[in-house]
Amino acid sequence: VTTRSIVQGVAAHGLPGHEGPQLPGRGGSGPLGPGPWSSLIHVVQAQRLVGFLHAAVEAGALPVTDDQRREVEDLHLSWCGRVLRLERILLDVAAELERAEIRFLVLKGSASAHLVHRDPALRLFGDNDLLFRSESFSAALTVLQGLGYRRGVSTTDAMFDRRFGKGVTLRGPAGDEIDAHRTLVFGTFGFAIDLDELFDSAVPLELGGRQLRALGPETRLLHACYHAALGDPVPRFSSVRDVAEMLIRGPHDPSRVLELAERWQARAVVARAVALCQEHLRVEVDGPLVDELADYQPTPRERRAIDSYVGPERGFAAKVTTSLPYLDRTTDKVAFLGASVVRSAVFSAPHGLRSTIGWFRRGVRSLVRGSGRGG
Amino acid sequence: VAGWERVPEVLWRRSGPRRVLDLPSCDEVVVLDRTGSAIWDLLESRRDDAEIVAAMSDRFATHPGAIEDEVASFLEELRATGAVRRA
Numbered sequence: 001v002t003t004r005s006i007v008q009g010v011a012a013h014g015l016p017g018h019e020g021p022q023l024p025g026r027g028g029s030g031p032l033g034p035g036p037w038s039s040l041i042h043v044v045q046a047q048r049l050v051g052f053l054h055a056a057v058e059a060g061a062l063p064v065t066d067d068q069r070r071e072v073e074d075l076h077l078s079w080c081g082r083v084l085r086l087e088r089i090l091l092d093v094a095a096e097l098e099r100a101e102i103r104f105l106v107l108k109g110s111a112s113a114h115l116v117h118r119d120p121a122l123r124l125f126g127d128n129d130l131l132f133r134s135e136s137f138s139a140a141l142t143v144l145q146g147l148g149y150r151r152g153v154s155t156t157d158a159m160f161d162r163r164f165g166k167g168v169t170l171r172g173p174a175g176d177e178i179d180a181h182r183t184l185v186f187g188t189f190g191f192a193i194d195l196d197e198l199f200d201s202a203v204p205l206e207l208g209g210r211q212l213r214a215l216g217p218e219t220r221l222l223h224a225c226y227h228a229a230l231g232d233p234v235p236r237f238s239s240v241r242d243v244a245e246m247l248i249r250g251p252h253d254p255s256r257v258l259e260l261a262e263r264w265q266a267r268a269v270v271a272r273a274v275a276l277c278q279e280h281l282r283v284e285v286d287g288p289l290v291d292e293l294a295d296y297q298p299t300p301r302e303r304r305a306i307d308s309y310v311g312p313e314r315g316f317a318a319k320v321t322t323s324l325p326y327l328d329r330t331t332d333k334v335a336f337l338g339a340s341v342v343r344s345a346v347f348s349a350p351h352g353l354r355s356t357i358g359w360f361r362r363g364v365r366s367l368v369r370g371s372g373r374g375g
Numbered sequence: 376v377a378g379w380e381r382v383p384e385v386l387w388r389r390s391g392p393r394r395v396l397d398l399p400s401c402d403e404v405v406v407l408d409r410t411g412s413a414i415w416d417l418l419e420s421r422r423d424d425a426e427i428v429a430a431m432s433d434r435f436a437t438h439p440g441a442i443e444d445e446v447a448s449f450l451e452e453l454r455a456t457g458a459v460r461r462a
Contacts, residue, residue: 075389080388083388084388087386208384209384
């Protein structure tokens with residue numbers, strides 16, 4: 001039994017049909033020794049699973065010493081304090097955005113905690129994520145900057161951010177981070193998302209006596225799938241748990257999810273997210289959505305697009321190249337490629353522009369080839 | 376009948392037997408112990424003093440008269456932090 005398998009068990013704790021963390025000598029030997037325990041605590045924090053670890057320990061699913069129990073209790077308390085501070089900041093920021101009449105939706109962290117999981121103390125998070133409409137993206141950044149939020153090294157210009165970017169990360173005066181999103185995923189699949197539908201799907205999110213807005217059940221599930229399937233080559237367990245939680249406990253209309261996934265060309269993404277639930281959490285998820293996508297075979301174009309996020313050749317250049325077929329109009333393709341060259345040049349500056357020019361040429365070839373949406 | 380209720384602006388989480396509260400007027404979070412958390416949980420809906428004392432007396436198997444003052448003083452303390460209010 002490895003740290004990973006225990007973490008896997010912690011991540012799946014509480015899901016129907018899951019028996020609990022896999023421990024050495026389950027029903028036999030007791031708590032982990034100091035070394036493996038310390039390693040478990042480290043990974044659990046990095047994977048944002050402290051809430052699930054706390055629940056597993058409370059339920060007696062993970063044998064611990066008294067000291068280990070106290071450590072988990074203190075850790076959970078400390079993380080709860082941290083997310084509450086983030087939610088307070090979110091409310092302050094929300095008030096300023098509302099004053100400026102900028103509409104936004106709360107994504108992931110706080111929205112997942114309150115709308116997805118049975119107890120918000122299970123789902124702990126490290127930043128705030130907000131989605132803005134493209135046309136108000138620059139104004140939203142201005143409001144955030146007025147509150148003291150600053151971008152790190154900027155690799156894009158305002159036009160790129162507003163028209164093609166996924167969003168930007170800003171650090172606040174209290175050391176907190178806000179991810180300001182314009183869409184749910186960069187490039188390829190992101191271009192196929194109907195951004196108006198995200199806002200049209202919004203549902204209330206009650207927080208601290210205020211009513212904010214968050215994605216509705218179907219678009220929230222799709223966002224969780226994008227995040228788990230395309231976010232990192234090895235997805236964070238908490239991201240996969242979000243998907244599993246929604247697939248198993250809902251509430252969503254599976255036919256609506258499938259219809260959106262079809263229109264947003266995201267069936268391969270959802271299929272990958274479902275497979276990740278089974279691989280990473282070792283839980284069987286079923287239902288109409290899973291039945292429909294269990295045997296889904298991605299097209300070569302979808303496979304290339306997914307690889308540009310999580311494959312061995314992943315990276316900005318790969319995403320740009322695979323994105324072109326997802327843009328309908330040639331003018332958009334040209335503008336995107338041009339804006340991307342500027343961005344990549346900034347990225348490549350310390351190493352020269354040779355690699356930038358190389359992928360730019362590949363991008364042009366791809367632009368010429370992939371002028372339609374097929375394939 | 377006048378009762379006690381949570382201030383809606385308070386953000387909070389359940390952490391085992393404890394409750395962690397973030398108050399709009401305070402820079403630090405407040406952690407309630409097991410007894411304080413039990414009172415906080417009771418205030419999920421509005422309750423008057425007698426209801427709170429009765430419920431706490433049942434829960435901790437004590438005579439209502441023995442905890443009345445303690446409950447009243449805790450509620451006043453909680454009110455001073457801005458976590459609850461008389462409604």
